[in-house]
Amino acid sequence: MLKQSQTSSNIAAWAIKHPIGVNMIALALLVLGLFMLQRLGVNLLPDIIYPDVRVRIVDSGVPATIMEDKVTRQLEEQLAITEGAISVQSRTTESRSSIDLSFPYGTDINIALRDASNRLDRAKRFLPDSIEPPVIYKRDPSQIPVIEFIVSSNQKTPIELRSYADYQLSKWFINLPGVASAELGGGLVREIQVILDQQRLAAHQLNFKDIETLIDSENRDIAAGRIYTEFDELSTRTDARFESLDELAQLPLISETTQQVDDAVKLNEIADILDTHEDERVSIRLNGMEGVKLSIQKQPQANTVEVVDAINQRIKQLKKEQLIPDDVQITAVDDQAVFIKHALNNASRAALTGAFLAMLVVYFFLGDLRRTLIIGTAIPMAIVITFIIMEISGLTLNIMTLGGLALGIGMLVDSTIVMLENISRHQQHKEADSSSLDPALQAANEVNSAIVASTTTNLVAVLPFLFMSGLVGLLFKELIITISAAIVSSMLVSLTIVPSLA
Structure with missing residues (x-):
């Protein structure tokens, strides 16, 4: 503690002897802090990635019992052996199968997602061909x-x-x-619906699959290669997509018994073609x-x-x-931005109110406008230093970090007021003091150890919360880091800027 006190005393002494250098460093930090503030991301919630991987498979029109037997059980068997998975939950409804994999908090979710994707690829060979492409993703509040x-x-x-x-x-x-x-x-x-007449379809020796294949093969654009001329090269294609219901209705149905298009039956002769919509x-x-x-x-x-x-x-x-x-x-x-703007406005209002009340208290006890303005300068400096630490730590402005900043504002003025009041007292009794030591330096030496001790006490009281596990730990991590940054910033300002200005 003695060595720590001497170090802090040296910092305060250097700040008192070099006020211009300290002020220039403070201005540089102010500019850097404002720049970092512009770069800070603004979100409603912290960047939390839940250790969950989800798989969704859709097979339209399939009853829930069949989906469970043909899809859900196959996925459960394959995904359950994903490395690190501690829980597998499934839900099956008509046309839809959902599988949720849970992993311990702290797991690298990107690696877990990659392993689960590999298992899903292996499971595809056991799934029906009629399913839509499976969707796999990680649970992310963003x-x-x-x-x-x-x-x-x-x-x-x-x-x-x-x-x-x-x-x-x-x-x-x-x-x-x-x-x-x-x-x-x-x-x-x-949705364009083709309602087939089964009797007419059977009379022409056709089935549903024939009509589906025919419509699919005729309704497409196909590249037809290149045409070379003496001076140019042209790309060609067959423009065969249906552009109206009439074109679809006049589609000829060519079978083995119908060799010519003119003799072929048209699609509208065996089906009703409706321009309607999907089920809502x-x-x-x-x-x-x-x-x-x-x-x-x-x-x-x-x-x-x-x-x-x-x-x-x-x-x-x-x-x-x-x-x-x-x-x-x-x-x-x-609109998430509304809540974020309200949180920012509340935090800004709290900071301004806290700074004003702190300045008012200082003026009430010291009766000096200059020292009051010193407190008004120290608070925003500590805040911008906090912004620098937040940007370096990869944090964003959200309801948790703003809450930590609001709590930290109350701690910002403690050390600065202690330092400023002691310097003010020594300066007032300078004439009565026979010592030749600079009153500001003498005052700083007296309270340095107390400021460092009180700041360290506050810091060690909140740091253990960083080691909390689970979702609570993820939520409060940014809150604790912000409070810790505010505490450290307050100590730095009280040991440097306040003595140099006082």
């Missing part, structure tokens, strides 16, 4: 949409509204910086009007507030350029 809109219209039909949102509106957002995806929900998805699974309504939900997700390291602001700015730009029809209303129903 996948929560940062903003959600309801797109509605008083003129467009639900099918037209869904098509507009899918093929036009959503495409305007996916190229914005920080945006990861734009997903749609609800509305009616256009999710119903979205806003103020009594049918709508489509547009959910926008951000990239993991992107700033939530900046992403939301860019999205809102893009909507204003589209409306200004008449790219969004007048009959289309876009209403925000969920």
Whole structure:
């Protein structure tokens, strides 16, 4: 403790003897801290990756009992042997099978995801051919949409509204910086249905598979190679996609007994062709009007507030350029940036209030405006140093770090007030003191050990919380790091800036 006290005393003595150098370093740290503040990510929650891997498989129209027997059990047997997995949970419903793998907290979820993907690849050979491609992903709070809109219209039909949102509106957002995806929900998805007449189909010696294969083979664009001319080279293709219902209706059905297209039966002779929609699974309504939900997700390291602001700015730009029809209303129903801005405003208000009250108390006891302003300078300096430590530690501004910063603000003024009050007392009794030692240096020597001891006590009291395991440990990690950074910043400011200014 003696050596530590001497070291801190040397720091304070150097600061008192070199006030200009300390002030220049403080200004450099102020600029660096403001720069780091601009780089800090802004999120609602800390960057927590839960140790869970999820697998989803869809097979339309299959009953739950068959999905459980043919899909779920096969996946459970293969995924249960994934290295490190401690729990396997499954849910089976009609057309859908869900498997959740849990791992101990602290597991590298990227490695776990890779191992589970390898097991899933091995399990595919046991699964039916009719399933859609399996989806495997890790549970990540950053996948929560940062903003959600309801797109509605008083003129467009639900099918037209869904098509507009899918093929036009959503495409305007996916190229914005920080945006990861734009997903749609609800509305009616256009679907062309071919309702076959079984009796007519049997009369022409055809079956469902024949019609499916024929439509699939005829409705495609195929590259046809290159044509070389004397001066140029042209790429060609067969443009054979159906562009209207009439083209689909006139599709000739050529079989073994029909060798010529002119003699072939047309598709509309054995089937009813309907321009309709898929079955509605999710119903979205806003103020009594049918709508489509547009959910926008951000990239993991992107700033939530900046992403939301860019999205809102893009909507204003589209409306200004008449790219969004007048009959289309876009209403925000969920916005994470609102909560983040409120948290930032509350933290800023708490910091300003704390700084003002601290300055008021100092002025009340010392009666000196200059020393009061020193406290007002020390608090923001300690805060910007905290921002530097947060950026170096890879933290973001979220409800946990803001809470830690709000708690730390109360600790920021303790050491500075102790140092400032002692220097002020020694300066007032300078004439009565026969010692030739600088009163500021003498005062700093007296309280250095007390400041270091009190700061160290506060620090060691909160550091054990960093070793908490489980979800609680992940949640409070950023809170404790922020409080610790604020405590260390307070000590540095009290040992350097305050003595040099006082």
